[in-house]
Amino acid sequence: MRPWRGTGWEDRSGGEGTMEEPRLRLMAAPHLHAQDSTARIMWSVVATLVPVVLAAVWFFGAGVLLVIGAAMLGAMLVERLLGPGGAIRDGSAAITGLLLGLTLPPGFPLWMAFIGGAFGIGFGKLIFGGLGQNIFNPALLGRAFLQAAFPTAITTWPAVRPGEVLTFQGDLLAAPLMTPAEVDVVTQATPLGLWKFEGEVTGLWDLFVGATGGSLGETSAILILLGGAYLVARNYMNWRIPVGIFATVGLLSILFGLFDPTFPGPLFMIFSGGLVLGAVYMATDMVTSPITNGGAWIFAFGIGFLVVLIRGWGGLPEGVMYAILIMNALVPFIERITQPRVFGKERGVKKAEAA
Amino acid sequence: MATRTDRRAPKRGLAGLGELLFGPSFRHGVHPPEAKGLTEALPIRRMPFPEEIVLPLRQHTGAPSRVIASVDDRVERGDVLGVADGYVSVPVHASASGVIKDIGWWPHPSGTMDTAVRIQVDRFAPQLTRPRIVPEWRGLTPDQVRKAVQNAGVVGLGGAAFPTHVKLNPPKETAIEVLLINGAECEPYLTSDHRVMVEYPERVHFGIRVMMQCLGVDRAVIGVENNKPDAIARLRETIPEDLDIEVIGLTVKYPQGAEKMLIKAVTGREVPSGKLPMHVGAVVQNVGSIAAIAEVFETGYPLIERIVTVTGPGVRKPQNLIVPVGTKTRDVLDFCGGLTPDATEVIFGGPMMGVPQPDLDVPVMKGTSGIVVLTEKESARPQALACISCARCLAACPMFLNPSRLGQMAQLGLFERMAEEYHLEDCMLCGSCSYVCPSNIPLAQMFALGKAGLRRAQQRAREEQAEKERLEKEAAARDQAEREAAQEPARKEREVA
Numbered sequence: 001m002r003p004w005r006g007t008g009w010e011d012r013s014g015g016e017g018t019m020e021e022p023r024l025r026l027m028a029a030p031h032l033h034a035q036d037s038t039a040r041i042m043w044s045v046v047a048t049l050v051p052v053v054l055a056a057v058w059f060f061g062a063g064v065l066l067v068i069g070a071a072m073l074g075a076m077l078v079e080r081l082l083g084p085g086g087a088i089r090d091g092s093a094a095i096t097g098l099l100l101g102l103t104l105p106p107g108f109p110l111w112m113a114f115i116g117g118a119f120g121i122g123f124g125k126l127i128f129g130g131l132g133q134n135i136f137n138p139a140l141l142g143r144a145f146l147q148a149a150f151p152t153a154i155t156t157w158p159a160v161r162p163g164e165v166l167t168f169q170g171d172l173l174a175a176p177l178m179t180p181a182e183v184d185v186v187t188q189a190t191p192l193g194l195w196k197f198e199g200e201v202t203g204l205w206d207l208f209v210g211a212t213g214g215s216l217g218e219t220s221a222i223l224i225l226l227g228g229a230y231l232v233a234r235n236y237m238n239w240r241i242p243v244g245i246f247a248t249v250g251l252l253s254i255l256f257g258l259f260d261p262t263f264p265g266p267l268f269m270i271f272s273g274g275l276v277l278g279a280v281y282m283a284t285d286m287v288t289s290p291i292t293n294g295g296a297w298i299f300a301f302g303i304g305f306l307v308v309l310i311r312g313w314g315g316l317p318e319g320v321m322y323a324i325l326i327m328n329a330l331v332p333f334i335e336r337i338t339q340p341r342v343f344g345k346e347r348g349v350k351k352a353e354a355a
Numbered sequence: 356m357a358t359r360t361d362r363r364a365p366k367r368g369l370a371g372l373g374e375l376l377f378g379p380s381f382r383h384g385v386h387p388p389e390a391k392g393l394t395e396a397l398p399i400r401r402m403p404f405p406e407e408i409v410l411p412l413r414q415h416t417g418a419p420s421r422v423i424a425s426v427d428d429r430v431e432r433g434d435v436l437g438v439a440d441g442y443v444s445v446p447v448h449a450s451a452s453g454v455i456k457d458i459g460w461w462p463h464p465s466g467t468m469d470t471a472v473r474i475q476v477d478r479f480a481p482q483l484t485r486p487r488i489v490p491e492w493r494g495l496t497p498d499q500v501r502k503a504v505q506n507a508g509v510v511g512l513g514g515a516a517f518p519t520h521v522k523l524n525p526p527k528e529t530a531i532e533v534l535l536i537n538g539a540e541c542e543p544y545l546t547s548d549h550r551v552m553v554e555y556p557e558r559v560h561f562g563i564r565v566m567m568q569c570l571g572v573d574r575a576v577i578g579v580e581n582n583k584p585d586a587i588a589r590l591r592e593t594i595p596e597d598l599d600i601e602v603i604g605l606t607v608k609y610p611q612g613a614e615k616m617l618i619k620a621v622t623g624r625e626v627p628s629g630k631l632p633m634h635v636g637a638v639v640q641n642v643g644s645i646a647a648i649a650e651v652f653e654t655g656y657p658l659i660e661r662i663v664t665v666t667g668p669g670v671r672k673p674q675n676l677i678v679p680v681g682t683k684t685r686d687v688l689d690f691c692g693g694l695t696p697d698a699t700e701v702i703f704g705g706p707m708m709g710v711p712q713p714d715l716d717v718p719v720m721k722g723t724s725g726i727v728v729l730t731e732k733e734s735a736r737p738q739a740l741a742c743i744s745c746a747r748c749l750a751a752c753p754m755f756l757n758p759s760r761l762g763q764m765a766q767l768g769l770f771e772r773m774a775e776e777y778h779l780e781d782c783m784l785c786g787s788c789s790y791v792c793p794s795n796i797p798l799a800q801m802f803a804l805g806k807a808g809l810r811r812a813q814q815r816a817r818e819e820q821a822e823k824e825r826l827e828k829e830a831a832a833r834d835q836a837e838r839e840a841a842q843e844p845a846r847k848e849r850e851v852a
Contacts, residue, residue, distance in 0.1 A: 022698045024713050027736075028800035030786030031706040031729055032387050032543065036747075038740050038793045090740060132741030132794075238746065291744045291759055335760075342778045343615065343754040344628040 038131075041236050041286075042091030048227030049098055049281070055220040059160045060106035064216050070110040071142075072097030074117025082126050092131055096120050099139035099281055102217025103274060103321070104146070107158045112150050116142040136328045137288045140321050147321075157213040159188035188213035191272040192317040201264055207271040217277040228280035237284045240293060244300025245279040245307075246270055252308040263312065275307060278320035288328045294338035295331070302327045373606070378581050380606035381616040383753045385787045387543050387609055387707065389582060393673040394666045395546045399554060401677040402690050404451050404476050408681035409461050409718040410436060411471040415516040417443030424472060428455045433485045433656050436472045445508045445518045447472070450659035450679035452480035462714045464703050464723065471718070474681070487655030497523075497569045507657040508721070509648055513537065513612075513641035514704050516722030519648060522640060523569040525633050532636035534572050535621055536563060536645055538579040538586065539605055539612030542705025545725040547662040548642045550675045552579065552586035555646055556593040558653070562645035563600060565652065570638060575600045577642070578621050582607045609707060610785040614639045616753055628781050643724065663719055665691045667706075669698030669728030678719050685715040687726060699734040702727045707786045740794040748788035748798060754781045758788035758798045765801035770808040779805055 056064045075097030080088050087093070097117045104113055120142025128134040147154050190213045191202035206212050208221050217224070231237035250266035257263045270276070283289060283303055290299050303323045310319025341347040373380065413419035420437030424430060430449040437447040453476040463469035489507045492500065505520040525531055536559070540548040552559060563575045579587050581604040590602045605611050605620050615626045617639060624635040632639050647658055659680055666673040671692030678687055684701065688694060694701075702709035703723050719726070748758035756778055764773045773779040779802065788798040 021715065022694060022696055024701055024711075024715075025699050025734060026711050026713050027700060027734060028789075028797055028803070029702075029706075029708050029710070029784075030387075030790050030799065031700055031702055031709065031711070031727075032733055032790060033736060033795065034385070034387075034791050034793075036791070036793045037737065037795070038743055038745075041743075041745065041793055092743075130741065132743045235747075286743045286745045289744070291746045291749060291757070293746075293749075339757060339777075340749065340755045342628065342756060342781050343619075344625045344630070344781070345778070 039090045042095055044234065044236055045095050045231065045281070046091060046098060048230050049102070049217075051223045052102065052217055052220060052227065052277075053098075055223050056102070056106070056216040059162055059220075060158065060216065061161065061164055064101075064106050066110055067104055067106065067108050067113050067216065068098060068101030070113035071101035071104065071117040074114035074119075075100065075121045075138075075142075076117075078118045078121040078126070082122065083130055087131065090131060092125075093121055096125070096138045096142070099217075099277075100142045102277060102281075103139065103143045103215050105154060105157050105215055107156065109150075109153055112146060112153060115149075116146040119145045132287055134287060135331070136325055137282055137285050140282055140325055140328075143321055144325060157188055157190055157193075160213060190214040190218070190317065191268075192311065195264055195268070195272070196311075196317040201268055202272065204267055204271065207268065212272075215274060215277075217281075218274045221271045221276040224276045224280050228284075231284075237280075238286075238289065238293070238296050240296040241284045241289060241300045242279040244297050245275070245283060245304045248301050248304025249275065249307055252305065256308070256312060269308070269311070273311075273318045274320040278324055279303070282320075283324050283327075288331060290331050290334045290338065292335055292338040292340060294340075295334040298334050298338065299327050299331065302330065377606040378604045379578075379620040380608055380611065381619040381753055383751055383755065383787075384608040384610060384616070385751045385790050386607075387790060389607070390543045391546050391549070391582070393544070394664055394675055395549055395583075397546075397550075397674050399547075399550050399662055399675045399677055402679070402682070402687065404482065404679060405682050405686040406476055406478075407456070407683065408449075408451050408453070408474040408476055408679060409471045409683060409716075410447050410450065410474070410681040411461065411463050411469050411718065411720060412437045412447055413463065413465075413469050414447060414680070414720045414722065415445055415510040415518055417441065417445075417518055417521075419470070420444060420447045422458060422470070422472065424449075424455055424458070426455050426458055429453075430455060430474065431485055432480075432482050433488050433659060439505060443518055443521055445505055445510055445520075446657075448508055448657045448659050449474060450681050451476045452482055453477040462717045464710060464712060464717045464720060466710065485656070488657055489651050489655050492565060492652040497571075500565060500569050504648060504651070507651040509644070509651055509658050510721050511641050512643035512647055512661060512722065512724060514708070514722050514724055516720070519640070519644055522638055523566060525570065525638065529633045530636055531570050531572050531633060531638055532574065533622065533638075534563065534566055534570060534575040535617060535632075535637050535639045536575060536577040536642050537612050537614070537617050537639055538577050538583075538590075538642040539617060540583070540642075541580060541607075541609045541612040542707055542709075542725070543609075544666045544727045545664045545705050546666070547664045547675055547724055549583050549586055551643055551646045551662060552583065553589050555649075556586075556589045558646045558649040559590065559642060560593060560595055560598065560600065561653070562647070562649035564595070564598060565648050566638075566640060566645065567598070572638075573599055576621050577602045578605050578611075578617050579603070580605050580607045580611055609787065609790075610753060610783075613753065613783060613785060615783075628778070658721060661719070661721060661723070663687065663723055664725040664727075666725065667702075667728035667730075668732070669695050669700075669730045670726075671695060680721055681718045683716055683718050684712060684726060687719060688715065688728070694728060695730065697730045697732075698728050699731050700729045702729065706733070707790070708784065736795055739796050742794055742796060745793060747791040747793065751787040751791045753785065753787060754778075754783065756782060758802075761805070762788075762796055762798045762801055765805045768808070770805045770812060773805050774809055779809065782806070 076093045079093035100116055100120055120138040124138030124141035125134040232239045249269050253266045253269040290296050306323035307319050418440040421440040422437040424436045432452045434449045435446050436449055439446050453474040456475045457473045460468040461471035501520045501523050509519040510516040538552055587602055587604050594600045618637050626635055660677050663676050663678045701712045706727050742759050761773050761777050782802045784799050786799040
C-alpha cells in the first residue's frame with residue numbers, strides 16, 4: 001500500500017464532472033426528522049386552555065384575565081431574566097403561568113398572582129436546571145407557596161355570576177404587603193367546602209358545566225376534558241394518567257360509600273374541586289410524570305388515592321395539589337421499577353450473564 | 356413439506372385488529388414519510404460505463420479481499436482483482452474492462468481512506484467477451500453452490516454486505532425451519548428492492564430455490580410492506596408450483612425491514628438478545644441479495660453491478676439504475692442530471708440509517724442500496740432542547756429501550772452504566788428515537804458514540820489488565836533474582852568453608 005501522495009489524489013478533485021457541487025454536510029443519521037417540536041407541544045397545551053379561560057371569564061367576569069395575566073407575567077419574566085437565552089419561546093413558562101392562574105380564585109390580588117408565577121418558575125424550575133430538570137410541577141409549587149403565604153386570599157371565593165363579564169370582583173388591585181381593604185364581595189363556598197363543612201352536595205350538572213364557586217379552572221369540567229381529548233388525540237398527553245386518576249377516585253369513593261353513606265358518589269368526587277384540571281393538565285406534565293407507561297398507571301393510582309384520602313380525612317377540603325406534588329417526588333423511584341422489558345429479553349433478569 | 360401448524364396463530368385484541376387492517380408487524384416503530392413516489396414507478400435502467408472505476412478491497416463485512424492484481428495489468432470484466440482472505444470474506448472482481456491505473460488509498464464510503472484498485476475503463480472494449488465464470492447451478496452439491504457463491508463475490512445487498520455463502524452454511528446443530536426474504540424496504544425513498552420484485556420476480560424465486568436447497572429448508576416467506584401491492588401481486592403470480600413460498604404483506608412502518616423486526620412480524624418470535632436469527636430457526640436474506648444469487652448463476656458473471664436508487668429532492672432526475680460496482684458517486688449523479696443548488700446531504704443508503712458522503716469521489720459499493728440527496732428542507736434542524744420526558748422515544752423504540760434515560764446518561768459519559776442497566780448493546784441504531792424527539796436530541800448519534808466509548812473502555816480495561824499482569828510477573832522475577840542473589844554469598848561462603 002502506498003501513501004496517498006502520488007496516487008492521483010491531487011488531480012482527482014474537481015474538474016472531472018460537469019455538474020455544480022454544492023457544499024455538502026456531514027450529519028449523523030437519521031437524516032429525517034418528525035415535524036413535532038417541544039415548542040409546538042407546549043403552545044398546543046396553551047391553546048387548548050383558551051376555552052377554559054373564556055369559560056372562567058363568563059362565570060367570574062373579565063377580572064380573571066388580569067389574574068391569569070399576572071401569573072403568566074411573573075412566570076415568563078423570571079424565565080426571561082434568569083433562564084437560558086431564548087427559553088421563553090418553548091412555551092413552558094407560559095403554561096406554568098397559565099395553569100397557576102387557573103388554580104387561583106377570581107378576584108385574587110394581582111401582585112400575589114405575579115409572585116406565585118415568579119416563585120413557580122424560579123424555585124420550581126430554574127433552580128433545578130431549567131426545562132426538563134424539575135422534579136415538581138412548577139405551577140403547583142407556585143400555588144403551594146401562595147397557599148402558605150396568603151391563606152386567606154387564596155380561600156376567598158367570589159360567587160359565580162354567569163354572563164356578567166364586565167364586573168370585576170374581589171380585591172384585584174390590592175397593594176403589595178398592605179392589609180387588604182374591606183371590599184364588598186359576595187362569596188360563595190366551593191362544592192367541596194360545602195360538602196366538607198356543611199354536608200351539602202352540589203348538583204352534578206352545575207359541577208359539570210362549571211357554574212360553581214371555586215378557582216378559575218376548577219369550574220368547567222367539560223371544556224377541560226375536551227381540551228385533554230384533543231391533546232391525547234395529538235399524542236401530546238399520556239391518557240393513562242387522567243384515566244387512572246379518575247378510575248381510582250371513582251372506585252375508592254364507591255368503596256368508601258359502602259361504609260359511610262354520607263361519603264359523596266364517584267361523579268361528585270371526580271367533577272368537584274380541581275380534580276379534572278389537575279388530572280388532565282397538571283399530573284400529565286411530561287417532565288414531572290413517569291416516562292414509562294407502567295409508571296404512569298402507578299403514578300395515577302397514587303394521586304387518586306391521596307386525593308380521596310385528603311378530601312375524606314384531611315383538614316383541607318381539597319387535596320389535588322398536594323397529591324400531585326407528593327407523587328411528583330416519587331417519579332424517579334416509580335420509573336426505576338417500571339423500566340420496559342427489552343426486546344428479546346425476559347423481564348427483570350437484567351444481568352443474567354453477569355451473575 | 357413442513358406442516359402448516361408451525362405458522363403463528365393470529366394475534367388477539369387491538370394488535371389483532373391492527374394485523375387484520377394493516378398486516379403483520381412488530382411493536383413500536385415510527386412512520387417517516389415514505390417518499391418513494393419519485394422512483395417507484397420507474398423501470399430499472401442501465402448506466403453507461405464511466406471513464407474510471409474505483410474498487411475498494413473492503414466492500415463487505417469480514418476480512419477485506421487480498422489484492423492479486425498489479426498496476427498496469429490489463430483486466431477484463433469479471434476478472435478477479437482481490438481474492439477472499441479467509442472464510443468470512445469474498446473476492447472483488449473488475450466491473451469493467453480496462454487497465455489498472457493505480458492501487459492505493461482512496462476515499463471510502465465509511466468516511467475513511469482505504470485501499471482501492473483504480474481501473475481506467477477501456478472505451479472500446481465490448482465488455483461482454485468472457486465465457487461463463489460462475490458454473491451452471493444444476494448438478495452442483497450444496498457445498499459447490501456455496502463455493503460458487505463465495506467465488507462470485509456475492510454479499511448481502513441490503514447495506515451490511517455480509518458474505519452470502521456464510522449465511523448459506525448455518526452450523527449443523529441449529530435447525531433452520533424457514534427462509535425469510537426481506538422485501539420490506541422500510542427506508543424512505545429507496546425503491547431498488549421494489550423494482551427488483553416487480554421486474555424480476557422469477558429471479559427472486561430462483562434465488563430462493565438455490566438458497567432453500569443449500570439450507571435444506573422447505574419453506575420460505577417473503578415479507579413485503581403493503582405499500583408495494585404491485586410487487587406482492589407479481590411475486591404471488593410467479594411462485595413456482597413445487598416450492599412452498601408465501602408472500603406476506605406487512606404493515607408499513609419503520610424499521611419493518613430490520614432483521615429482528617421482520618422475524619417478529621412473520622413468525623411472532625423474538626430473537627433473544629445477543630443471538631442470531633438462526634436461534635429461532637430462521638435465516639433472513641434481503642430480496643436484492645436473493646436476486647443477486649440468481650443473477651450470478653443466470654448470467655455466469657460474478658457480482659460486478661448492482662441496482663441503486665438515485666433519488667431525493669436534491670437530485671434532478673431520480674431513477675433506479677444498474678450501476679457497475681466501483682462507479683464514482685459523481686458519475687452516477689452526473690448521469691442523473693446533477694444536484695440541485697440547494698442540495699445539502701448525499702447519503703449512501705436510506706435517510707434513516709444511511710451514511711452521509713462529503714466527497715463525491717467515493718465509489719458505489721456492493722452494499723450501496725441507494726444514493727439519497729436531501730436538501731435544506733429535510734436537513735434543517737432547530738437547536739436541541741432539554742429532554743421533556745415526553746416518552747415518544749420509548750413508544751418508538753422497536754427494541755423497547757428507554758432512549759430518554761440512555762441519552763441523559765450518554766451526556767454524562769456513563770457508557771458502562773448504559774450497557775449494564777439500560778441495555779445499550781441491544782440498540783441497533785435504527786434512529787427511530789432521534790426521528791421522533793420533539794426536543795431534537797441526537798439520540799442515535801449519542802448511542803453510536805456510547806457504543807464506541809464502551810468498546811474503547813473495554814479495550815483499555817483489557818490493556819490495563821495485561822499491563823498489570825506483566826508488571827506482576829516482572830516483580831516476581833525480580834524478587835526471585837534478588838533472593839537468589841542474596842543466597843549467592845552464603846553459598847559461596849559454604850563453598851569456601
